[in-house]
Every structure is written in structure tokens, then in C-alpha cells.
Amino acid sequence: MxxxxxxxxxxxxxxxxxxxxxxxxxxxxxxxxxxxxxxxxxxxxxxxxxxxxxxxxxxxxxxxxxxxxxxxxxxxxxxxxxxxxxxxHMNKILEIVPEDLTATVEPGVVTQILQNEAAKYKLFYPPDPASAAFSTIGGNVAECSGGITGLKYGVTRDYILSLEVVLADGSVIHTGRKTLKSVTGYDLTRLFVGSEGTLGVFTQITVKLLPLPEKIETLLVFFATPQDAVRTASLIISNNLLPRALEFIDKSSIDCIKGYKQEVQIPDEVNALLLIDVDGKETSVKAEISLIEKIAMENQPLRVVSAKTAQERDTLWEVRRVISPALYNIAPFKINEDICVPRSRILEALNRIAESHKRYPSLKVANFGHIGDGNIHVNIMYDEGDKQRMQAENMIEEILRTTVELGGTISGEHGIGNVKSAFLSLEIPPQELRIMKDIKHLLDPKGILNPGKMFV
Ligand SMILES: Cc1cc2nc3c(=O)[nH]c(=O)nc-3n(C[C@H](O)[C@H](O)[C@H](O)COP(=O)(O)OP(=O)(O)OC[C@H]3O[C@@H](n4cnc5c(N)ncnc54)[C@H](O)[C@@H]3O)c2cc1C
Missing domain, CATH: 3.30.43.10 (Uridine Diphospho-n-acetylenolpyruvylglucosamine Reductase, domain 2)
Incomplete structure (x- = not known):
């Protein structure tokens, strides 16, 4: 008690x-x-x-x-x-230092509030999970959250310079420095990022900031086949272009959003979409976007829509934003996976997911996500009832096994928690798992921090 x-x-x-x-x-x-x-x-x-x-x-x-x-x-x-x-309630932005390009915050600061405050200094905190409007920096660090800007800017891990951490026994340690470089000793900061509340509790976080990009432009490209969309995405990257966002949306996701509250009309013959953001100085954005448009035009697009103003961009991004809520129109329950494969294997992954789906025809499956990072959100929708739930879980296991076979990871950004702990050993070999458990035991010998998570 x-x-x-x-x-x-x-x-x-x-x-x-x-x-x-x-x-x-x-x-x-x-x-x-x-x-x-x-x-x-x-x-x-x-x-x-x-x-x-x-x-x-x-x-x-x-x-x-x-x-x-x-x-x-x-x-x-x-x-x-x-x-x-x-x-x-520990939600103060303690300092923003434009000269150092850093901010130090308490863990309960909502991510978007930090992004907005930084923008007042013309600074940019790039990690941008779709939950930025309500999730906290502490939660983002604990999960090493990603988001739509991952391709160009990386994930939360790439922006964490130092941490104040309270260990399980109540002692307080400080990892890293508030400098852009530090190679003194082991990198404890990286060890804690993504540790999901199992190794220590963050009470202060210093993040790296970048100059705020001057301009962002957006393209929405309609394709008749997913192959055309995936090939276009690969060509964009292999032509040395690095968009701020490169998102893929499949046919099932498109079907869901049709009729949902959003302004873009998507004809029936469209079977895949790419949503692309480019940012930087005005002149470079102009040049980059026209190169991307050229690549898209060479790959049988049905239509290319561009947006230059914030309002036009918002209209195009609404297509992506409404997918998650719209999915509930087809079934009341959803399992949202966040597998990540090497970019060169994305088409193979999508084909293998489709093969697996054929074995569970009563389930609905929609794929969308950060194709530029190889990170696909596989959404399996099912009705209430044990049979469908079991089928969904079996299909998830097949997909996770396939992902590992393709050289990918079972979680690109959502973490393991208790939901995926049974699958950890699919990806992590026994010796590496042993090292992880030894680290946990060293820092939390009595196992009081977030027990029941990460390891079964
Ligand atoms: C609609 C929606 C969209 C999403 N989009 C994305 C996305 O695009 N990308 C993405 O990566 N994730 C996404 N997520 C998942 C989620 O928002 C992220 O994992 C987020 O980082 C969780 O933050 P939180 O503050 O809600 O943390 P919580 O859910 O409260 O906690 C998450 C983990 O962090 C630990 N934790 C929290 N605070 C601390 C602390 N101070 N010290 C140590 N550990 C701590 C908890 O113990 C827990 O293990 C989405 C979720 C939703 C609902």
C-alpha cells in the first residue's frame, strides 16, 4: 500500500x-x-x-x-x-539561447509550444510528431519520437544535447553538455533517449535548435499505381534531393478520406499519393521543387498539385491529417504499426503486406506514412469480437517477421512498451538483449521504473 x-x-x-x-x-x-x-x-x-x-x-x-x-x-x-x-505541471521553457541555438525545458512542455516559442526567435525545433499539439517533450525523448520531418532533419534523438535525469534511487545525474559537440566518455544521453521511462526520469532537457527555414512549398502527386509512387520517391532521393517531408498514401487510405471533411477531390483512378514538402531559402526551394516536379512528371502522374501559401499547403496536408480519424469509418478498432525498412525495400514490404492480407480477407488494411524514412504505418482495422482481433494479431506478427527479414525494425518511432515487448526478440539477438537487461539492472536494480514494459 x-x-x-x-x-x-x-x-x-x-x-x-x-x-x-x-x-x-x-x-x-x-x-x-x-x-x-x-x-x-x-x-x-x-x-x-x-x-x-x-x-x-x-x-x-x-x-x-x-x-x-x-x-x-x-x-x-x-x-x-x-x-x-x-x-x-513541470512545463516551463527555462531558456532559449539564440546565440547557442539551444533551449532548455522541463519535460512537460508540449512539443508545439516549444516549436512556437522557438519560432519567435526565428529558430526551429524540427522533430514534428503528428501528436505535437498535445504530446510532451519528455514523452518524445522517452520514445525518441519521429515525425514528418525525419527524412531531412532526423528524429528527437538528433536534437537532445543534455539531460537531467533522476535515477531509480532518487539520485540526480546530468548527461551530455549544452554544446553541439562532446565526445567525453560514453554517450549516456543517447542511452536515455528512447529508454521509455525504464532507466531514469527526465526533469530537464536541453535541445538543439536550427534557424527557421524561410520558405516551405508543397506538392501533392496523384498516381495510378503504388509502384509509380514508390519509384518517384526513390528517384527524388537518388537525385540528391532531400525534401522536408515525403509521405505516401495508399488506395485504402485514399478510399477512407474520400467524403471525409477535406477539400481535395481525388478521382477514382488514383491508387496512390505522394505528399512532398520542400523547405529552405526561397531561391533554393523554387529550384528544388521544380526538379521534384520534373521527376514526378517523368513517372506517369495523373496530376500534380502545388501549394505555395500557408493556406494552400494546409489544404493539401489536410488529406494526410484526416487519414487516422477517417479510418474509424471502416471499422471501430485499429492496430497502428510503425515498421521501418531500408528505403530500397519499401515496395517489397508493401507487396508482402498485401500477400499477408490475402490470408485475412475480412480485415481492412491501410498503409501510409513516411516513405522517405522507409517508415510505413500499417493500420489493421477490425470489428469487435475475438475472431477478428486474433486474426489482426496474427497478421501483425507476420508483418513484423517480414520487416525483420527485410532488414528493418519493428518500431520506427512508437517504441515497444508492453504492446510489442513479446516481439522484441524477433529483432534483438540474445546477447544484445542480455546487455540491455544488464543496463536496466544496473540503473534500476529493484525494477521500480515502468515495470512490465520493454522486456517480457
Ligand atoms: C494522434 C497521434 C499521433 C501520433 N503521431 C506520432 C508521430 O507522428 N510520431 C511519433 O513518434 N509518435 C506519434 N504518436 C505517439 C505519441 O504521441 C508519442 O510517442 C509521444 O512522444 C508520446 O508523448 P507523451 O507526452 O504523450 O508521452 P506518454 O504517452 O505519456 O509517455 C510515453 C513514454 O514516455 C515516458 N515518459 C514520459 N515522460 C517522461 C519523463 N519525464 N521521463 C522519463 N520518461 C517519461 C513514459 O513512461 C512512457 O514510457 C502519436 C500519437 C497519437 C495519439
């Missing part, structure tokens, strides 16, 4: 939530699992976090760090009860 009095003594009674109504709000994340924690603590400082962890470690109470709870692999779900540490 968790001692509420001890916790209230550490963080103040107003920061401890113990009613069932309050605790239920912290039972979920983006996976729709439900595990109610014993108590929710809302730390306001590193000292609060340190006191709570020292206490939890002493009494072997599970602790589940939580940002916005938007994770798609169950990372923040308290599967063994215990304490949820809600970081949404």
Missing part, C-alpha cells in the same frame, strides 16, 4: 491525487488499455521527483512516468498499479 501521507509530505497534498475518479483519468494512453494506478503524483521540481523515487525505491513501489499519455505502445500505462508521475 502506498503511503499517501509520505507522498503529500514530499510534494504537498495538492499534488497527490487519490480518488478513483482522478486515478481513472491516468489509467489509459493511446492504446486504450486500462490499468488504474494506486496514486497520481504531480511533481513541480526535480527535488519532488527525487524524493518520490527515493521513497518508491525503498518500498519497492512501481513508478510510471507520464507526459500527455498519447503513446501508442502502452508506455505510460501503470500495468502494476503503484505511482503515476504526471509531468504536465
Amino acid at each position: 502506498v503511503s499517501l501521507n509520505a507522498l503529500k509530505g514530499f510534494v504537498g497534498k495538492e499534488n497527490v491525487l487519490s480518488t478513483l475518479e482522478d486515478r481513472i483519468c491516468y489509467a489509459y494512453d493511446g492504446t486504450k488499455q486500462k490499468y488504474i494506478p494506486d496514486v497520481v503524483v504531480r511533481p513541480r521540481s526535480t527535488q519532488h521527483v527525487s524524493d518520490v523515487l527515493r521513497f518508491a525505491n525503498e518500498h519497492e513501489i512501481p513508478v510510471y512516468p507520464r507526459g500527455a499519455g498519447s503513446g501508442l505502445t502502452g508506455g505510460a500505462v501503470p500495468v502494476q498499479g503503484g505511482i503515476v508521475l504526471d509531468f504536465t
Whole structure:
């Protein structure tokens, strides 16, 4: 039993939530699992976090760090009860230093708020998950989130310079430096990025910023076949062009968005789309976009639509934004996978997914995503009922096995959590898995940090 009095003594009674109504709000994340924690603590400082962890470690109470709870692999779900540490109140941007191109923030800062604040200094925080409007930097660092800008700018990992981390025993460490370069000792910062709340709890994060691009232009290209779209994407990259975004949308996703609230009309003969953003100085954007348009025109497009103003771009991007909600029009349940394969194997991956689908014809499957990174969101839609759920899970396992066979990874950006922990050994060999478990044991010997995640 968790001692509420001890916790209230550490963080103040107003920061401890113990009613069932309050605790239920912290039972979920983006996976729709439900595990109610014993108590929710809302730390306001590193000292609060340190006191709570020292206490939890002493009494072997599970602790589940939580940002916005938007994770798609169950990372923040308290599967063994215990304490949820809600970081949404540690949400200050502590400093933005234009001269150093850095920002230091508390973990509960919402990603888009950091992006907007940086933009006021004409600076750019590039990692851009589709959840940027509500997910937190702490959650992004813990998952090493990606997004639509990954092809040109990389993922969260590439922007984290240093971390303040509270370890399981309550001690506070600092990793990295607020410098663009540092090769002193092992790179502990990289070890913590993507550790999914299992190795330590972040209380301060210093990120790298870039100059804000002057101009962004967008192209939406309609194709009769997915082969034409994939070939065009490959040619863009092999011609040394690096778009800010290069997104693929398949026929099933297109069918879903037709009739959904968005302005772009997509004729029936369109079977694949590419959505392409180019950014940079005005002159270079102009040159790059016309080269990309030329490549697209040489690959049998049915139509090429371009957008130059923010409003026109928004209209084109709406096509991509509405896919996720529109998918629920075809079935009430969805499993959203985020496999990533070498770019040269994307067509093979799509063909193998289609073959697998033939074995489960009652399921609906829609593929879209960051083709420029080789990262495809495979969405399997199913109705309520054990039979369909089981078929969906079997199909997922086939797809994950195929992905590894093709040299890819079972998670490009959503992480492992408890949803994919059974599949970790498909990709990670025993010796590497042993090293990972040894690291976990070294940093959290009693296993209080996010137990039930990553490893089965
Ligand atoms: C509509 C939608 C779109 C999405 N789009 C994308 C996308 O484009 N790209 C992408 O990568 N993901 C995407 N996601 C998934 C999700 O938003 C990301 O994984 C995000 O980084 C989670 O942030 P969060 O604040 O919600 O974290 P949570 O879900 O609360 O937690 C995620 C993990 O972080 C840990 N954690 C949280 N805070 C801390 C901390 N301070 N210290 C240590 N560990 C901590 C938790 O324990 C948990 O393991 C999407 C989700 C939704 C619902």
C-alpha cells in the first residue's frame, strides 16, 4: 500500500491525487488499455521527483512516468498499479539561447509550444510528431519520437544535447553538455533517449535548435499505381534531393478520406499519393521543387498539385491529417504499426503486406506514412469480437517477421512498451538483449521504473 501521507509530505497534498475518479483519468494512453494506478503524483521540481523515487525505491513501489499519455505502445500505462508521475505541471521553457541555438525545458512542455516559442526567435525545433499539439517533450525523448520531418532533419534523438535525469534511487545525474559537440566518455544521453521511462526520469532537457527555414512549398502527386509512387520517391532521393517531408498514401487510405471533411477531390483512378514538402531559402526551394516536379512528371502522374501559401499547403496536408480519424469509418478498432525498412525495400514490404492480407480477407488494411524514412504505418482495422482481433494479431506478427527479414525494425518511432515487448526478440539477438537487461539492472536494480514494459 502506498503511503499517501509520505507522498503529500514530499510534494504537498495538492499534488497527490487519490480518488478513483482522478486515478481513472491516468489509467489509459493511446492504446486504450486500462490499468488504474494506486496514486497520481504531480511533481513541480526535480527535488519532488527525487524524493518520490527515493521513497518508491525503498518500498519497492512501481513508478510510471507520464507526459500527455498519447503513446501508442502502452508506455505510460501503470500495468502494476503503484505511482503515476504526471509531468504536465513541470512545463516551463527555462531558456532559449539564440546565440547557442539551444533551449532548455522541463519535460512537460508540449512539443508545439516549444516549436512556437522557438519560432519567435526565428529558430526551429524540427522533430514534428503528428501528436505535437498535445504530446510532451519528455514523452518524445522517452520514445525518441519521429515525425514528418525525419527524412531531412532526423528524429528527437538528433536534437537532445543534455539531460537531467533522476535515477531509480532518487539520485540526480546530468548527461551530455549544452554544446553541439562532446565526445567525453560514453554517450549516456543517447542511452536515455528512447529508454521509455525504464532507466531514469527526465526533469530537464536541453535541445538543439536550427534557424527557421524561410520558405516551405508543397506538392501533392496523384498516381495510378503504388509502384509509380514508390519509384518517384526513390528517384527524388537518388537525385540528391532531400525534401522536408515525403509521405505516401495508399488506395485504402485514399478510399477512407474520400467524403471525409477535406477539400481535395481525388478521382477514382488514383491508387496512390505522394505528399512532398520542400523547405529552405526561397531561391533554393523554387529550384528544388521544380526538379521534384520534373521527376514526378517523368513517372506517369495523373496530376500534380502545388501549394505555395500557408493556406494552400494546409489544404493539401489536410488529406494526410484526416487519414487516422477517417479510418474509424471502416471499422471501430485499429492496430497502428510503425515498421521501418531500408528505403530500397519499401515496395517489397508493401507487396508482402498485401500477400499477408490475402490470408485475412475480412480485415481492412491501410498503409501510409513516411516513405522517405522507409517508415510505413500499417493500420489493421477490425470489428469487435475475438475472431477478428486474433486474426489482426496474427497478421501483425507476420508483418513484423517480414520487416525483420527485410532488414528493418519493428518500431520506427512508437517504441515497444508492453504492446510489442513479446516481439522484441524477433529483432534483438540474445546477447544484445542480455546487455540491455544488464543496463536496466544496473540503473534500476529493484525494477521500480515502468515495470512490465520493454522486456517480457
Ligand atoms: C494522434 C497521434 C499521433 C501520433 N503521431 C506520432 C508521430 O507522428 N510520431 C511519433 O513518434 N509518435 C506519434 N504518436 C505517439 C505519441 O504521441 C508519442 O510517442 C509521444 O512522444 C508520446 O508523448 P507523451 O507526452 O504523450 O508521452 P506518454 O504517452 O505519456 O509517455 C510515453 C513514454 O514516455 C515516458 N515518459 C514520459 N515522460 C517522461 C519523463 N519525464 N521521463 C522519463 N520518461 C517519461 C513514459 O513512461 C512512457 O514510457 C502519436 C500519437 C497519437 C495519439
